[in-house]
Amino acid sequence: MVQPLRIALAGLGTVGAGVIRLLDTNASLIAARAGRPIEVVAVCARDRSKDRGVDLSRYIWEDDMTALAARDDVDVVVELVGGSDGSALTLARRALGNGRGLVTANKAMMAHHGMELAAAAEEARVALKFEAAVAGGIPVIKGLREGAAANAVLRIYGILNGTCNYILSTMEDTGRDFGDVLKEAQALGYAEADPTFDIEGVDAAHKLALLASIAFDSRVDFSAMEVEGISRIRAADIAQAAALGYVIRLIGLADCDGGLFQRVQPCLVPRDHPLASVDGPTNAVVLEGNFCGRLLFQGAGAGDGPTASAVVADLIDIARGDAGPPFSMPVAALQPLERAGSGHRLARSYLRFTVADRPGVLAEISAAMRDAGVSIESLIQQGRPEENGEVLVVMVTHEGPESAVTRALELLDGSPSLTEAPLVMRLLG
C-alpha cells in the first residue's frame, strides 16, 4: 500500500487556491508521476468564510498556524502566507523544528532567513524547497541546482520581476511615462496597490540573492545587494535607448570574481539579445556555465497557475524521495563570500542628465567626464525641452571602470546646472 504525501497548506490567497485547484485538476497524473498521491490534509488562512472558488470542506481547518505545523498527520507544510518575518517565518521554523518538510513561495523570507531555515531542514533531514520563490513557473532553481550542477557558473542574470517588465515594455510600446503606466498596471492587477517592493527592485533582489547563492555555492547575502529600481526612468530614456538599438530592462545580475557581486538595476539590453524580446510580465534567466555555455530559461514569472505549478513540482520531488540540501550543497559548506566592490568593473554606461536650459552646461558636464577619465562614445542633447523647461543630455561611455563614472558624478555633485541627480544605467555586455 502506497502512502500518500500529506500536505498542510498555510495561506489561501490566489496561489494557495491555485495549488488546490492544480492538485484537484491533475490529481491522477500527479499520483502516477510522483509514485503516490499528494493529499491536502489541513489548511489555514485568516478568513474561513471567504469564497476562494475551491472546495475547502474536505480539509481540516486550523485557525492557528502553530497547530498546523504541529499536526502529526502531515508530511510537508506548504507556506504561502508571505512576508519575510512574522507568521510565515514562525510557521516555517515550527514546521522544520517538528520534522516536517517545507515548501515555500516566499522569496523575502528565503532571502533573509534561507540559511537558518536550510540548516534546520538539514538538521531534521527533511526537505526545504522553494522553486516558486524565484521566477514563478520557470524551473530555474532546479535548472541551476541540478541541471547545471556540473558547471562553475560564470554569471547569472535575468528579468526577475514581471511588474517592472510589464511597465518597461508597455512604456516602450506606447511611449507613455512611468507614472501613467504604473497606474494602468495597478488597475490590471499587474502591480500591487503599494508597488514599492516591485518597482524599487527589492523583489528582484530577493530572487537574485537566492539564485546567486546556488550559482556560486555561497551563503545567501541579501545585505550585499546593490538595488536600484525603475521609478526614475522616463519615456525619453526609453526613446533614447531605442535610438541607440537597445531596450531597457530591470536586470538582476550576479557574478563571482574576487568576491560576490549582486546588482539589480535597469540596464540597456541590445535588441538582438534574448532578454530584449522578453515582454510583459514574463521572466527569463540566463546562466553562463564553464561547460554548458549560455542557458536561457523563460516563462511566466507570476500568477496563480505558474506559481502553483512550481509549488507542486517541489511536492512531487519530495514524494519521489528528494531530500537533498535546499541549496547547492549543505549550508555548512556554503562560502561566506566577501562582497565584491564595483569600482573596478568595466562597463559601458548610459548617463542621463536633467539640466537647466542655459549656456555652458554641456561644457561643464564634458569637463567633469574628461577630468574623471571617462571616454564618451556618443552624446545626445535633446532638442526640445521637457514640459517643465528642463533639457535632457544623454551620453553613452566607452567601456571603462565604473569608478571613473562615479568620480565624474562626484565632480558634478551640487552643480546648479543639474536639476536632478543624473540617472546611470549599464549596457548589458
Add this chain to the structure above:
Amino acid sequence: MVQPLRIALAGLGTVGAGVIRLLDTNASLIAARAGRPIEVVAVCARDRSKDRGVDLSRYIWEDDMTALAARDDVDVVVELVGGSDGSALTLARRALGNGRGLVTANKAMMAHHGMELAAAAEEARVALKFEAAVAGGIPVIKGLREGAAANAVLRIYGILNGTCNYILSTMEDTGRDFGDVLKEAQALGYAEADPTFDIEGVDAAHKLALLASIAFDSRVDFSAMEVEGISRIRAADIAQAAALGYVIRLIGLADCDGGLFQRVQPCLVPRDHPLASVDGPTNAVVLEGNFCGRLLFQGAGAGDGPTASAVVADLIDIARGDAGPPFSMPVAALQPLERAGSGHRLARSYLRFTVADRPGVLAEISAAMRDAGVSIESLIQQGRPEENGEVLVVMVTHEGPESAVTRALELLDGSPSLTEAPLVMRLLG
C-alpha cells in the same frame, strides 16, 4: 567516510574526452555539490593509442565493453559509444543486467530501445538517465520530467537539431542555397560527412520521441513519427517566408489529442516567436502546460562541453541519490498511445510548386485547390524563372484541415505542369 560514485566510461570521442575534462576541471565543486566525489575507474574505446588531449593513464583500460559492464568496482556505466544497436545496446543491456546504473547520450538507442532499457533499470532498481540525449547542454529532460511534472502538457515543440538550424539560419543570413551551405557546415564541423540523419530530421525525431514520452506519459514510439527533413528547401523558400514575416526552422512537435501526434518538419515560424530568433547550432524547446503556461528552454544543442555538462549533471543526480523511473513514471504505467492521424488537424500551409513556365499552370493549381476545398490566403508567383527555367508558385492557405491540402496535391499528382513534387510546410501557430 564518503564513498565516491565510481564510473566506467565507454566511448572516448569528443564527448567522452569532454566528460573527463569536465570531471577534472570542476572536481572539487562537483564533489561538494554531489555530496561525494565522482571518480572514473575504467575506460574503454576502440583505439588505445589515440591522443585525446586528456590523461587516460590514471584509469584501467578495458579493451572489451562486456568486461567493462561486468566490473564490480563500478557503480555507473556512461555509454558514449553511439548507434541505436550494436555495441552500445549490448553494453547498456549488460550494465543494467549487472545492476549498474547507466548514463547515456545516445538518442537513437533510447528512441528505439528506451522502454526495454528503462524496464531493465527499474527491475534492477538502478538509475538510467539520458539528459545528454536531448538538446545537448539544456536540462530539458529534467525540466519536463521534474520541473513541469505538475502539469498536463498540452504540446511540446522546438528546435532539436543544431546542424539543420545552422544551415537554415545561414541560408537566411546569406541568401545562399542548401547544398552550398551544407558543404560549408561540413567544413566547419557543424555537419557530419554523412549528414543524412541530421538533415533528413531523423536525429530531431529521436529526441522528439523521448520528449513526447515524458510529456504525455506514453511509451516511446519512434515508429509513429512523421519525419521530413530540410534538404528540399531552397533559397527562394527562405526569401518567400521572409517576405511573409516568417523564418523557416526545422520543428519537432508533439501533442496528444485523441492519440499521440509526433512530427518533425520544416515550419514557418512568425518572426516575433521566441523560436524565430534561435540562430546557428542553438537548440530550444517550448513546453506548454495546463498550469505553468509556456516555458522555453534554450542553449547549446551539441558540442563536447554542453553534452558533457548534461552527462555529469545526470551523474550528480545519481550521486545525490536519485534513482526514480527513467521516464515520467514506471514503464508499466506508460500508455501505449494510438498514433493520431493528421488529416483533421487544422493548419495554415505554405505550398511551393515548381512548374514549367507555360500558360494555364496557375489555373490548374487553383482549380485543384478549389476542388479540394483549400482556401488560399495569399499567392506569389515568382517573376524571374530559376536557372533551369522553372518558375516557383508559392501560396499560403487559410487555416483548414491538412487532409484538404493532401487531397489537392493528390489531384495534381502526375500533372506534367509540375516539374517536381510540391513542397508543403506548416505555419507554426
